[in-house]
Amino acid sequence: MTIAANYFGYEWGTDQWIGLGFALAAVAFILGVLLWERIKDATTIRYLRDWTWKRHPQKRKRPRGQSD
Structure with missing residues (x-):
């Protein structure tokens, strides 16, 4: 960073x-807002699928040849 800053005649400091x-945080925040709907939908579907599995264990597919 310092070499490039000195080359352009600009001092890079604290x-x-x-x-x-702050700029990187702003970019991350904007990307998070834009991707929130897709992330939320995916996690909600996964959560509901796991929840229904635990709720109805008899619907779970078992390997062939095994019985409880």
Whole structure:
């Protein structure tokens, strides 16, 4: 970072790292908001599928040749 900063005649200090951190946090937040619906739907479907499995264990497929 420092070599590139000196090449462009700009000093890279603590304030710039803090600004870069805020910028990365903002990008992560925006991506999280945009992807939230897809993530939420996928986890909800998985949760409900697991919940119905535990609720109705007799519907679970068993390997052939085994009985409880």
